Amino acid sequence: MPSLTPDRIAPESRSKSGRKASAPRADKGKRAARPQMTDREAQAASFTRRRRVQAIRRISTAVGTSVVVIGGLWLWQAGQFPVLAAAASDMVPSVSDLSGLTVNEVEVTGTKNLELEEVILASGVEDGQKIGDIDLTVVREQVESIGWVRKARVSRILPGTIQIDISERVPYAFWQDNRKLRLIDREGVEITKEGLAHFAKLPLVVGEGAPRHARSLFEIMESEPSLAARVQAAVRVGNRRWDLRFDNGVNVQLPETDADKAWHRLAALDKNEGLLSRDVATIDMRLADRMTVRQTPEAAQARRDAEAAAAKAAKALREQKKS
The missing domain is CATH 3.40.50.11690 (Cell division protein FtsQ/DivIB)
Structure with a gap:
């Protein structure tokens, strides 16, 4: 039985680009001639660009959050917060009211060995797709068809993100x-x-x-x-x-x-x-x-040789005694 060693298994390089990647873009029409990119390369490039944008957005969000908190405290003290909260609740859209919103990002979390691009492609979610038309159950089932995926959870994050949380199988x-x-x-x-x-x-x-x-x-x-x-x-x-x-x-x-x-x-x-x-x-x-x-x-041969040698020595000893 040949033993299992790294030499018997062909090594394979793996790309680790992060925890977010954009959905594959639908055809946007003819563009100027340029070197042909594979789907995976296009996704990686798109992800890199969007990650920079997201970093800027996080900084803006942090600043905006501070302003909202301070403003909220002032409104509460002024007695206007309950009125504004009630008005804001009427503005939150339901799934049936999402016709104007489209997907511009797929966020994947929980992966360790699985490549992000494989999850996105398996999900079937496309860039520009109407977010209200996406069947989250179907997306989950498609992602869970990947061998690495033990369990997946899919959700919408408005205005335009589909989030996929992955629980990977552990190699045993x-x-x-x-x-x-x-x-x-x-x-x-x-x-x-x-x-x-x-x-x-x-x-x-x-x-x-x-x-x-x-x-x-x-x-x-x-x-x-x-x-x-x-x-x-x-x-x-x-x-x-x-x-x-x-x-x-x-x-x-x-x-x-x-x-x-x-x-x-x-x-x-x-x-x-x-x-x-x-x-x-x-x-x-x-x-x-x-x-x-x-x-x-x-060992068996050595034992037989030792037994033969012992028998020969015993025979020689008996003959010596007779003489």
Whole structure:
């Protein structure tokens, strides 16, 4: 079983441009000839420009807020605040009154490994689209179709922003099946097949049904963390039980039932007798009442050579006594 190393996974560069990006712009008509830009490059450029504008807006907002607070205190003292508040409430539009408002920005938060552009493209939201026509449920479902997304929340921020809050899946292990690697979370849900080099230190599970049962196995292994750190791969056998491949090449065959008891027994034997440090190839723990240890071919040959040498020496000693 080849081990999982960064050399076996093609590295992939990732762009991290921030936490906000503009929606893809609809066609605005013919423009002067210029070098063709990809959709992602256009989005990144648009985002950069708008981020500068947003920085200016934040400063303006901070100043404006201070003015409003001071003015509000004065109005309250003058007894005019309740009258103005009632008038302002009549000016807040409902969704049915948003026909004149359009989307000019998509704000994405909560991403760590997922690229912002992928979220925007999956959302289907377009620049200039009427904000009242957007079905937030549909946008949420489309965003949650991305493998990285565990949960999404979509909302409108008037006058022209769609906000998407992302909760990402946490990478937990690799799953190898038919010589293909996939990144999965703790529940066994497939996340992605790309960018795997960033997670090369995660454990590897192999075989049919491995993702569905990986969580219960890892919970057992986590009870003996020092021993678990030495496991390079867990192979699902017949969709019934596990074989564990350790960093020194030792293969441990766990039983179909009571795998936790076998795991604790293995930890005790290794701690007290250094079992995994010996010249062994396989430790068979499938039977509850006994354990079978098979030596490595080199160790087995050395043992045979030693036994042969001992037998030869004993024979020579007997012949010497006869003479």
